[in-house]
Amino acid sequence: MASLSLMHWLLMGNMGLLLLVGAFMWSLKRQQNQDANRLDQAVGSLQQAHQAMSKSTIGMGRKLKQIDGRLQHAERKVVLPTTDEATFQQASRLVGLGATASDLVDSCGVARGEAELIVSLKRQTAH
Known part of the structure; x- marks a missing residue:
């Protein structure tokens, strides 16, 4: 078997380094996708909670308006x-x-x- 020249060793070293950097980049991209999915789920949950609170607040506002109307009506009757x-x-x-x-x-x-x-x-x- 012929011995490898310095050029061959450098090419193999560069290839190994390139594979290592590629694997690291792939790992980072995978982690970024997982984080993005978790954030999407969190945003969806927050939007649902916001909608529920908005509906509840609107309902409470209507109820308060009814109670205020009844109170004003009762105050007019009090002598x-x-x-x-x-x-x-x-x-x-x-x-x-x-x-x-x-x-x-x-x-x-x-x-x-x-x-x-x-x-x-x-x-x-x-x-």
Whole structure:
């Protein structure tokens, strides 16, 4: 067998190196494809989650709008007591707790005659 010349050794070395670089490049390309597939799956999952959240948010918005409409409708129906009614209710509660006519004049600002009338009516209903 004839001995190989330096040129042959260099060509075989270069061929081996080329095969090694080719295998490395193929491995990198394969890894890149796998990463791309995983990213595609992750993006798909995120898109589905986003769509579900969007639908849920829209549904919640509609429900809140319904509740707000009902609340506004109910608020229109509520009749707040007039200032005199509120004062009478407060005075009546105070008398129930044991307040006197003077206490009502001082705390509620009602006239002395009204305070005495409230006290006497409350006492009569208590008996």
